[in-house]
Amino acid sequence: MGKIIAIANQKGGVGKTTTAINLSSALAFAEARVLVVDMDPQGNATSGLGVSLEEGQPSIYDVLIGRAEAKDSIVPTSVENLFIIPGNINLSAAEIELVTEISRETKLKKALAKVSDEFNLILIDCPPSLGLLTVNSLTAADSVLIPLQCEYYAMEGLGQLLNTIGLIRESLNEELALEGILLTMHNPSNNLSKEVQKQVEEYFSESLFKTIIPRNVKLAEAPSFGQSIIEYDLKSKGAASYIDLAKEMLERIS
Numbered sequence: 548m549g550k551i552i553a554i555a556n557q558k559g560g561v562g563k564t565t566t567a568i569n570l571s572s573a574l575a576f577a578e579a580r581v582l583v584v585d586m587d588p589q590g591n592a593t594s595g596l597g598v599s600l601e602e603g604q605p606s607i608y609d610v611l612i613g614r615a616e617a618k619d620s621i622v623p624t625s626v627e628n629l630f631i632i633p634g635n636i637n638l639s640a641a642e643i644e645l646v647t648e649i650s651r652e653t654k655l656k657k658a659l660a661k662v663s664d665e666f667n668l669i670l671i672d673c674p675p676s677l678g679l680l681t682v683n684s685l686t687a688a689d690s691v692l693i694p695l696q697c698e699y700y701a702m703e704g705l706g707q708l709l710n711t712i713g714l715i716r717e718s719l720n721e722e723l724a725l726e727g728i729l730l731t732m733h734n735p736s737n738n739l740s741k742e743v744q745k746q747v748e749e750y751f752s753e754s755l756f757k758t759i760i761p762r763n764v765k766l767a768e769a770p771s772f773g774q775s776i777i778e779y780d781l782k783s784k785g786a787a788s789y790i791d792l793a794k795e796m797l798e799r800i801s
């Protein structure tokens with residue numbers, strides 16, 4: 548069965564989607580069979596991987612509300628071995644529609660259980676909140692990867708996220724592990740970046756990924772072409788960093 552990793556942080560703009568797109572592509576490039584699940588109503592992972600939802604094509608929203616099976620909502624991307632269950636703005640309704648449903652927190656877990664053995668890894672791109680969509684993601688996941696932007700308030704909100712992870716462990720998903728904390732948008736010539744790195748190393752040495760994602764303009768450009776960094780500019784620093792992260796992750800797993 549494929550390992551399911553939720554990429555979560557309730558702060559927006561910290562690199563969740565960039566990591567979902569490029570880590571999944573780097574893993575697929577290393578010949579793992581990978582599925583991305585776009586749980587953000589903004590649908591940035593979907594568009595960033597060059598996928599657009601055709602009229603009538605099921606999305607993760609249809610899966611969550613029981614209108615479609617996960618297997619029927621999986622679409623290939625332009626990267627070999629990489630697939631996605633697309634998401635779009637409909638998802639924001641799921642947050643409300645599911646509230647009255649029985650076992651509303653386990654919808655994604657149940658849906659993914661039916662397809663997880665077809666993949667080596669499944670990466671879930673979470674929305675920037677700790678609402679029902681993120682709770683579903685953390686309940687479905689084996690582990691959580693937390694991107695932290697190397698900025699002044701990087702650690703702010705981290706306590707709340709770790710608290711939520713603790714609550715999920717107590718009630719919905721006892722086995723939920725911390726896959727690791729990933730420093731993103733790091734700028735080595737910026738003292739603030741170094742300061743954040745030092746602080747995070749102090750608090751989370753064990754769970755910090757050795758790989759650090761640099762600030763790299765190519766990573767910001769790639770999504771507007773519907774391409775991962777592997778396709779857009781394989782020689783960029785951004786591509787190298789996500790390839791390193793994929794290697795680090797695969798080594799840990801094996």
Ligand SMILES: Nc1ncnc2c1ncn2[C@@H]1O[C@H](COP(=O)(O)OP(=O)(O)O)[C@@H](O)[C@H]1O
Pocket residue numbers: 558559560561562563564565566591675731732733760761762763764766767768770785
């Ligand atoms: N390492 C990076 N270097 C440069 N720009 C980045 C990097 N990571 C993310 N970005 C840009 O920062 C913005 C926020 O990133 P995104 O991955 O969408 O965050 P989130 O999904 O957490 O909201 C996007 O415009 C993205 O292109």
Ligand SMILES: [Mg+2]
Pocket residue numbers: 563564565587591673
């Ligand atoms: Mg995002």
